[in-house]
Amino acid sequence: MSELDGAIAVVGMAGRWPGANEPARLWANLAAGERTIASTVEGVTDWDAEFFGISEEEARIIDPQHRLLLECAWEAMESAGHPPGTDSGVTSVFAGCSFPSYLVNNLATDPEVLAAHDELELVLANERDALTSRLAYQLDLRGPSVTVQTFSSTSLVAVHLACQSLLTEESDFALAGAAAIRVPLEPRPGICRSFDAAADGRVIGDGVAVVALKRLADAVADGDHVWCVIRGTAVNNAGSARPGYAAPGMAAQAEVMIEALAAAELSAEDVSYVEAHATGTPQGDAVELGALERAYCPREDTLLLGSCTANLGHLEGASGVTGLIKVASMLHNAFLPPQIDFDTPSPALVAAPSLRVNTEATKWTRGDGPLRAGVSSVGLGGVNAHVVLEEPPQRPVRSAEELAGPHLILLSAKTPAALEEAAVRLRDHLVAEPEVELCDVAYTLQIGRNAFKCRRALLCTDRAHAIELLTTPGPAPDVAESWLAGEAVDWRASHDGRTRLRVPLPTYPFQRRQCWVGPTEER
Structure with a gap:
């Protein structure tokens, strides 16, 4: 069996978060230790409906x-280089969203x-049942x-x-994620002290997060950019072995x-970091720390912990893929x-010496094998999920x-x-990412x-x-005349x-x- 078999590649990512409208901005904020809990997600009150043919x-x-x-x-499909209508194969979508507060608080209170x-x-515009079927219709999936719908683990x-779905070959390409936007839109100030002795409750935040997935063997064969590899996943329910329906279950x-x-x-020691659910509630954090100790300890080294809940607030159903x-x-x-x-370890963390919250921005050093991490998500009602991730495989070395x-370089848009x-954004990207080869930029475009049109x-x-031409528009080259005229061209042959x-x-x-x-x- 090949080492590629049974593994899934994350080939595209997209999202909206407080203080960030794309994964690159989110990463920059997290790497810098920014707290954006009090910010709201931009773009909630407007939309490019015309792009999707919606009145x-x-x-x-x-x-x-x-x-x-x-x-x-x-965006997740486009960032993967497999936008709708191209060569994605059979594409599936699994996603959820939070309570339809827009319907309850805005539409249902407006007589007009x-x-x-x-x-x-x-119903079709707001019911959660219509969420993914509308998405499949609009993108022709x-x-x-x-x-x-499993609350925070959605x-x-x-x-x-x-x-x-990918491993059973039911689909060739898959989208997974969730949206959690509460209306009315209000900043929710506060501090979420995950795993800290002073933790006093969660702070709710808004967010949307989506990843695009392919079988790793297919992604490597297609030359896809792989952000990371999903090595294993699991889902269960805590059943009745806990204090109440809304309480977490340590054993599960x-x-x-x-x-x-x-x-x-x-093995547990193959993983060096876990992105925890860590809502910042004393009971929830204590239960999660106990579960981490049972699953990942004892061990000779230290398991590092972190959670972007402290940066963004608790994003409910969107929290798991945001952590991913x-x-x-x-x-x-x-x-x-x-x-x-995070200042003072909670009593539960003190009682687990093999677990340590990572408080320093630092290079992640490899041991004997590749870098690996876990991501946890816990849902109200007892649905738990855990994903084991690994760093991406090396891309081929090519000659000059x-x-x-x-x-x-080809660019197109609807307006x-x-x-x-698009030209400005591509120019800025080429300036900011000097290690990306221009031949690959051209190929992807x-x-x-x-x-x-x-x-x-x-x-x-x-x-x-390229940067010069993107800054100062010039005449189109003859080689692209057919494409500019709207003819279909297969650029693979070139x-x-x-x-x-x-x-x-x-x-x-x-x-x-x-x-x-x-x-x-308000009108």
Whole structure:
């Protein structure tokens, strides 16, 4: 059996969080130890409905959670270099969202909305049952579309189900995630002291998080950018062996971690870090620490712990995939961000000497094997999930001849303004990411992006030339005339067998328009 068999690659990531509208910004905030709990998610009150062919009137009654999840699903696929309508194969989606507070607090209190829309219209625009089926319809996804609802563990349970769908070859590409946006939009100030002796309760935050997944063997064969590898997943329920329905169960949390390690065919000591659920409640943190000690200890070394809940607040159903995106960035950069607002270990942490909260920003050093980490998520009602992750495999080393130009850069968008913004974002990306090869940028844009009606083509000799052309528009080269004219072109044949790789690039720049419906007294 190949080491690639049974493993899943995270090939795309997208999201919206307090203080961050993309994973790169989220990672920058986490690496710097920023606290953004009091911030709200941008873009909740507006949306690029026209991009998805949705009328302004319909857009106004669609739950913002559905809106943002649809955008993030598109971005996750596009960031993977497999946008809707290209070569993704059978694509499935597993996702959930929080309580439909937009319907309850905004639409249902507006007589004009109730007079203009019947019950079915409001149901289709707001019911959680419609969440993933609408997404599949808008993106033309043909695999299973399943809404997952397990309270705070929703998105990590969705990852588990997506992995199972891929491993059984039910689907070739999968999206997993969740949205958690509460209306009315209000900053929720506070401090979440995960695992600290002064922890006094959770702080609720808003967020959306989505990952795109493929079988690792397929991702490697297709030259995909792999953020990290999912080695094993597990889901269980605590049953009745706990004080009450809403209480966590230590034994079940430990068991789901052990099961995920077994699925990954790894021992506890193969994992050096765990991204914990860690809501900052004394009881919840004590139970989770006890479960971590049962599953990962005793051990000769120290297991490092952290949780982005302290940075962002508790993101409910979106928390699990947000933690996965954080750890994927950690593995990709071999870097441990600092745990903030942690001063004095809680009694439960003191009682577990093999567990240590990581409070310093530092390089993540490898031992005998690759870097590995766990991600935990705990749902109200007892549904627990755990995922074991590993750093991505090395990408092939190529000769100077393989990397040589010239390179054809293609950009397209649905509007002239979006096309101009796309050029600016690509230019800024090339400046900020000098290690990304221009040949791979060109390849990803040629085969990993949809072709829209507004188009631009640039023939570049090297990176500096590309940055110059993106800054100062020039005439289109003859080689791209057919594409600029709207003809279908298969660019794969133009690479003469040279190794080309998909790389993460700026995603489609949505052009937002106001589509908010407020309560009557606010109108």
